[in-house]
Amino acid sequence: MTRRNFLKLCTSALIALGLGRFVPAAAMDLKIKFPRQIITKDASRSRTIMWQTDGARENASFVLKNPDGTEASFTPEANTLLQDDTTTTFYTVHLENLQPASTYHGTIMMADEALSLAIVTPAAELTAFTALLIDDSQCGETYEPFANLLTKALARQKDAAFLADLGDLTDNGQSSWHWDSLFSVLDECRAKTLPFVPVMGNHECYGLDWQFALPRRYLASFSVPANGSRNFDGYYYSFDYGPVHFLVLNTQFEELDELKPGLLQEELLWLKHDAQSSQKPWKVVLMHKDIIAYDEYQPQAGHAGGISDVGHDFMKAFDALGIDLVLTGHMHTYRNRGHIYDEKPADHGPVYLMFGPAGNERYFVPPDETFDKVSLDQSDPNVYRNYLTLTASPQKLSTACYLEDGTLIDRVVLTK
Numbered sequence: 001m002t003r004r005n006f007l008k009l010c011t012s013a014l015i016a017l018g019l020g021r022f023v024p025a026a027a028m029d030l031k032i033k034f035p036r037q038i039i040t041k042d043a044s045r046s047r048t049i050m051w052q053t054d055g056a057r058e059n060a061s062f063v064l065k066n067p068d069g070t071e072a073s074f075t076p077e078a079n080t081l082l083q084d085d086t087t088t089t090f091y092t093v094h095l096e097n098l099q100p101a102s103t104y105h106g107t108i109m110m111a112d113e114a115l116s117l118a119i120v121t122p123a124a125e126l127t128a129f130t131a132l133l134i135d136d137s138q139c140g141e142t143y144e145p146f147a148n149l150l151t152k153a154l155a156r157q158k159d160a161a162f163l164a165d166l167g168d169l170t171d172n173g174q175s176s177w178h179w180d181s182l183f184s185v186l187d188e189c190r191a192k193t194l195p196f197v198p199v200m201g202n203h204e205c206y207g208l209d210w211q212f213a214l215p216r217r218y219l220a221s222f223s224v225p226a227n228g229s230r231n232f233d234g235y236y237y238s239f240d241y242g243p244v245h246f247l248v249l250n251t252q253f254e255e256l257d258e259l260k261p262g263l264l265q266e267e268l269l270w271l272k273h274d275a276q277s278s279q280k281p282w283k284v285v286l287m288h289k290d291i292i293a294y295d296e297y298q299p300q301a302g303h304a305g306g307i308s309d310v311g312h313d314f315m316k317a318f319d320a321l322g323i324d325l326v327l328t329g330h331m332h333t334y335r336n337r338g339h340i341y342d343e344k345p346a347d348h349g350p351v352y353l354m355f356g357p358a359g360n361e362r363y364f365v366p367p368d369e370t371f372d373k374v375s376l377d378q379s380d381p382n383v384y385r386n387y388l389t390l391t392a393s394p395q396k397l398s399t400a401c402y403l404e405d406g407t408l409i410d411r412v413v414l415t416k
Helices: 003-011 144-156 176-188 216-221 263-277 309-321
Strands: 033-038 047-054 060-065 071-074 077-083 086-095 103-110 113-120 129-134 163-165 195-198 237-241 244-248 282-286 325-328 335-341 351-354 386-392 396-403 408-415
Touching: 033 113, 033 176, 047 103, 047 113, 060 086, 077 216, 086 216, 129 144, 144 176, 176 216, 244 263, 263 309, 282 309, 325 396, 351 408
Parallel strands: 033 195, 129 163, 163 195, 244 282, 282 325, 325 351
Antiparallel strands: 033 047, 047 086, 060 071, 060 103, 077 086, 103 113, 129 386, 237 244, 335 351, 386 396, 396 408
């Protein structure tokens, strides 16, 4: 049993069954719940709109008001999920052929309710942007700590192009309470006005009994860009934003291999083709589990410490494909390892950064003297939540990691 599984069994089982507190949400009394915008392959010309409702499928529609005042009506796709003694229906509308650098106004309509949503597309040849990234937003008894961090981060990053969450979005992948709590936070912040970039984490693959489970709720909640896979659609994907090609990878092989084998082999083939097909100046990987094991036992390696199983799975491919930056979470602290090439510290190759958490789950992570260059001071148990900004132009890629109060932890600048 892993450390995380043990802690969850000991401290969070009742919470996963829905016995915690919700973050207050006006949407709880409404039929239309948790509207959200999901990233697409090209955000300047398309957008995916999603929302959900309790219960079985009902009549719903979506009206898009174009910049010129004309309107178009859409009938959403509907997908009903029965899990955790709850029935939830997810609605999806795929908007295509949008005009770059434009503002649209969408209206979701169900029964006697109507909910408006602004949809803003970036320029087609966007040369610079800043994105806001979080991970490990999972919380225990309440999601208020996550709400506090996200509200502050969004207030400081008023021009954020999109919001990415690098896995462990919730503490339990089958718990309706956890998912509703997460979406309540996103709904009450201005996060719902930004394209959302979800990344699957290991906690999305836990059942109510804390055993490994297929991530059905995650897959139903996010209609991400297609990857061409028959067996693993929604598990990994890529998208372009400005001068950056983002590759969103899945690292849940330990959790999923016995339930749905073949993910790693398929993903590596896709990764090679997808990365080589991009002509963008920068290639950035977003994935949940880190490439260093620290104190977490690695089943394949047979020990803790050093390069992790996920690192062995991916790092040689990253070297060969010219990946510039790899961003991870999972260990709930910030570590800057600089360039690593051929699984050794180097002055070239991908730069590896781990950050988070955004939620209230805290772990002490020992140092790795071989790889760690900058580490978050973990001596104060009240100061550990952090988030990352990513700023890109054709010539420069930079990150900044901040504590919840806005204190800068570390900054990394890469140039072409």
